[in-house]
Amino acid sequence: MPGAYGSEIMREGRRYRLSFTVGxxxxxxxxxxxxxxxxxxxxxxxxxxxxxxxxxxxxxxxxxxxxxxxxxxxxxxxxxxxxxxxxxxxxxxxxxxxxxxxxxxTPMDDCRALMWLAMCRYYAIVGEFADEVLRDRYLMGMPTVTRGDYDRFILAKAMWHPELEELSPTTAGKLRSNVFKAMDEAGLVEKTDGTLLPSLLGAPLTAILECRPESFAYFPIREH
Known part of the structure; x- marks a missing residue:
């Protein structure tokens, strides 16, 4: 099953994995x-x-x-x-x-951070949203990330990825809801109003991620 496992590496003409509808x-x-x-x-x-x-x-x-x-x-x-x-x-x-x-x-907070990292790596569209919207808004001092921010992000990506335009409204809504559910469970945003919460990664996890420093881009933290 080519392309089924491992981090999703986006190349020209490649379609996003878009199966994160539940969980x-x-x-x-x-x-x-x-x-x-x-x-x-x-x-x-x-x-x-x-x-x-x-x-x-x-x-x-x-x-x-x-x-x-x-x-x-x-x-x-x-x-x-x-x-x-x-x-x-x-x-x-x-x-x-x-x-x-x-x-x-291992503290459960670190487990949740690792599962967020896994989601971002496996689904490139989630990782790009985390890097280009979630973390960028945090670094610019913007206090929230909203579903409107997500929709604008997807609209911009759809210019180069027609598979995003081909999604039914129901599926697109499920994908968006699941991203926000995951961010809430990972402690990255407040569920009620989308307030950004800075990630407090434990020292052992930080040391592990330093082997792949690009991983820090998926979290609302300052430059590492």
Whole structure:
């Protein structure tokens, strides 16, 4: 399944991944499945390992998670969908990031930050919104980020990405709602009024992300 796993790298003519219609941040689920990755021996999405190898490892963990219903989801169909979505996002994290996510002593705030990072890397449109709107507004001293800001961002991107224009109003609305739900759950914005909240990344997580400093662009923080 080419292009199914790992960070989304946008090139000319490539269409955005646009399947983040449900689930929000999925931090508790991400932590559970990250532990399964570590039990399986881990992998490094940031290495030069072929995508086929990464895919094989993801599929192996996916089957174990579904068979064991480790997320404790009532119906099989919903379990399959949830496991698939969480694993897609986790495939964008490095092994060191996954290990920290899975560790029992990792603060939940850092787990949520890692799952936001995973969402931004796996879905380039979310990462670009985080960088170009969320963080930029914070750095310019603007106090909020609104759904109107998101709509204007998508409208500008649609000039070069017709797949955004092809979305039905219902799907477009679900995508927008899920981005804002994820930002709320990650502690980046206030749910009620969209007030921006500066990210307070823990020292261990900050040290991990310094290996890939571009990761800080997805958070409302000052220049790192």
């Amino acid at each position: 929000g941040l999925l931090a508790p689920q991400g932590r559970i499945l990250a532990a399964l990755f570590m039990a399986d021996g881990g992998f490094s999405a940031g290495s030069d390992a072929p995508e086929s190898e990464l895919g094989e490892r993801v599929e192996r963990v996916r089957q174990r998670a579904i068979d064991g219903n480790v997320l404790a989801i009532r119906t099989h169909a919903a379990n399959v969908r949830m496991v698939r979505e969480v694993l897609k996002r986790l495939s964008a994290l490095t092994e060191r990031e996954l290990r920290y996510l899975a560790a029992a002593g």
